[in-house]
Amino acid sequence: MRKRLIQIFGFLISSLGWLFVLCTMAMDYWRITQLGGQGGSFIIKVAWYWSNLWKDCFTDSTAVTNCRDFPVLWSVTYYVQGTRGLLMCGLALGFFGVTLCFVGMECTYIGGGETIKDKLLFSGATSLVTDLESYGSAPFQFSVTSAFSRYDLGPPIFLGLVGAFLIMFGAVLYAVTVCRRKMSHFSTVGKYL
Numbered sequence: 001m002r003k004r005l006i007q008i009f010g011f012l013i014s015s016l017g018w019l020f021v022l023c024t025m026a027m028d029y030w031r032i033t034q035l036g037g038q039g040g041s042f043i044i045k046v047a048w049y050w051s052n053l054w055k056d057c058f059t060d061s062t063a064v065t066n067c068r069d070f071p072v073l074w075s076v077t078y079y080v081q082g083t084r085g086l087l088m089c090g091l092a093l094g095f096f097g098v099t100l101c102f103v104g105m106e107c108t109y110i111g112g113g114e115t116i117k118d119k120l121l122f123s124g125a126t127s128l129v130t131d132l133e134s135y136g137s138a139p140f141q142f143s144v145t146s147a148f149s150r151y152d153l154g155p156p157i158f159l160g161l162v163g164a165f166l167i168m169f170g171a172v173l174y175a176v177t178v179c180r181r182k183m184s185h186f187s188t189v190g191k192y193l
Contacts, residue, residue, distance in 0.1 A: 003177045007105045007121070010177075014101065014128055014170025018094050020163025025087055028052050029154035050154070053084050087160075093127060094167065100124030101174055118178045125174035128167050 028050065035047045048059045057067040070076045076084075103111040104121030111117045 004105075004107045006173055006177050008107065010170040010173030011098075011101060011105060012170075013173065014167050015098055017163040017166030017168075017170060018091070018098055020166065021087065021094070021160050022091055024156040024160040024163070025053065025091070027154075027156035027159070028057070030156050031151040032154050033151045052156070053080055053087075097124045097127035097171075100127060104174075106177075121174050122178045125171040125178070128171040128174075 030050075030052045032048060032050045035049060046061045050057050050059070055067045055069045057065055059065045070080070100120050101124035102108060104117045104119070104124055106114075106117065111120055
């Protein structure tokens with residue numbers, strides 16, 4: 001019973017993390033900078049420049065926003081291309097990892113016997129951990145390049161990093177349930193030798 005609860009909790013945590021990372025692809029304000037807002041005038045003129053993976057935008061103090069979509073792939077800077085690619089690959093592979101973990105859970109009736117389910121669960125958990133490289137390095141790559149310029153880091157970068165840590169925690173919970181069973185199996189075999 002405890003193994004099932006740990007696996008269900010791991011599934012919910014890793015699925016929530018995958019959803020967080022999925023949401024970061026569509027969110028605005030990956031990097032933000034503020035222009036103006038200083039001087040002795042009683043009218044404060046401020047403008048914000050912000051961008052995400054798909055467009056650059058400029059919002060003035062009257063809340064009028066002008067956006068320019070990135071026209072073609074090769075006209076985008078290298079870190080935006082890399083971030084897009086890492087996130088898309090990580091999301092696709094993470095979907096398969098979550099699916100393998102769902103099939104391998106003890107409470108599902110698909111996937112075969114206990115040993116096959118344990119193998120599916122362990123392979124799904126290792127897939128999620130290896131996909132963590134894509135999840136974690138994509139916002140990090142974008143944030144490092146933004147840090148060298150005069151940009152502030154936006155909320156999607158932090159949401160993606162939180163999602164990556166949730167995925168890692170869920171994968172560790174999966175692996176603990178499988179490893180605990182394997183260790184108890186080895187200890188009972190050792191008694192009889």
